[in-house]
Amino acid sequence: MEAEATTVCVLTPPAPAAVATLALRGPQAWSLTRRFFRPVGQTSLPSSPPLYRCYFGHWGLSLKDEVIVAVTAADTVEIHCHGGVRLVRCLVEELQAAGAVEVDALEEHPLLHLLAHAPTRRVAALLLDQWQGACAQALRQVIEKQDSGTLATLARYAPLAEHLMTPWRVAIVGPPNAGKSSLLNALAGFPRAIVSPIPGTTRDAVTVTLAFDGWPIQLIDTAGLRETSDALEAAGIARTRSWLSQADLVLWVADAASGDGLEAELPPQALLVANKCDLLAEDAVLPPHAWRISVRTGAGLEALCAGILNRLVPDPPPPGAPVPFTPLLAKAVLQAWDDWQQGDPAAACARLRQILPAAEPPCLSFPRLPTTPGARSSPNPLPQAAPLPQTPAGPDTVACPCQTVQCPGLHAESGPTAEQSLPAPAKTEYPYPRS
Secondary structure (H helix, E strand, O other): OOOOOOEEEEEOOOOEEEEEEEEEEEEHOOOHHHHEEEEOOOOOOOOOOOOEEEEEEEEEOOOOEEEEEEEEOOOOEEEEEEHHHHHHHHHHHHHHHHOEEEHHHHHHHHHHHHHHHOOOOHHHHHHHHHHHHHHHHHHHHHHHOOOHHHHHHHHHHHHHHHHHHOOEEEEEOOOOOOOOHHHHHHHOOOOOOOOOOOOOOOOOOOOEEEEEEEEEEEEEOOOOOOOOOOHHHHHHHHHHOOOOOOOOOOEEEOOOOOOOOOOOOOOEEEEEEOHHHHHHHOOOOOEEEEEEEEOOOOOOOOHHHHHHHHHHHOOOOOOOOOOOOHHHHHHHHHHHHHHHHHOOHHHHHHHHHHHHHHHHHOOOOOOOOOOOOOOOOOOOOOOOOOOOOOOOOOOOEOOOOOOOOOOOOOOOOOOOOOOOOOOOOEEOOOOOOOO
């Protein structure tokens, strides 16, 4: 695409909604706006784009829609229209016919695409921190001040970039009838996999994507490992063995009552899970590194969930932390950290300088009004709302009976349940009487 092209991008997700937002960017953005938009109470728009001004009026030639037009930069106009799918396409197609080039939100800026498809609220909050400039500011801090501590922080959180959209894969592996499918169902909070005492019931991988403390995780129930002459079951077992190397974490489920699977040689990314501990005597001895659980009674499941999180996300970023939010940024940050550790800060900063534009948040919002003494302010200031109550970062899972962070239950994304209380809305203080 030519650098001088004028582009139109639908910033909101492609689904029916009350409001949609389009960004018109490029040298012809204002001239196209003057062509298609008629402000209420005015015959036309000014010849030059007035920065940080909003207009209400009608947009379109063949199909007119009430819209709000906002000038966010000299070459950028936001169009806030009704969110009907066909209406949005009509506006885009009219602009295309006039010479604008449609681009995807990912091409406009990766953060727009990521925010539109964030799988959990925790991921969305992390991305919003980067939208506010956390990653870009950290990169500038390293480049301008040779700050190795900030670069170390970026490198520490870089591995998260691979799993903001793509969940960690946790394979549940072990011998037949050890309770693998029952464990999947217990962690999911609903009967996702078929449970049967007949060996070989699970012949193909059964998956479910959940949120553990706000991090997306895919659980994979696999066929039990054993010798078999059944060709179909053998194919499932071969796939199970492949998961031993492909998964980010393996839960090796052994039968603590019979001892089946307790002495197996495990891969380094595996946790030994001893199920059916409710059937053991109190003085029974198990391997010291085994996680003792009982899927039937629920004993040990909270601790197991905490162990899973500790292995996958041992160092979760606090609110506001800089996180390289794409694999491209993460790779460059890790390479820059290697350069720094090898005694070449200049090479590290040069590498970060190249990726800084990709980390900068898009300029799509109005700047804050100046607050220094003597600065100009709007002649008609709007009433300021009281700040919303702050809530600590925590799990965005459906409430479980025991109400703990690590507790299993239904971990799929959902809104608060009756057990979860929402903070009371903040009251707005008005500096003058309302009419």
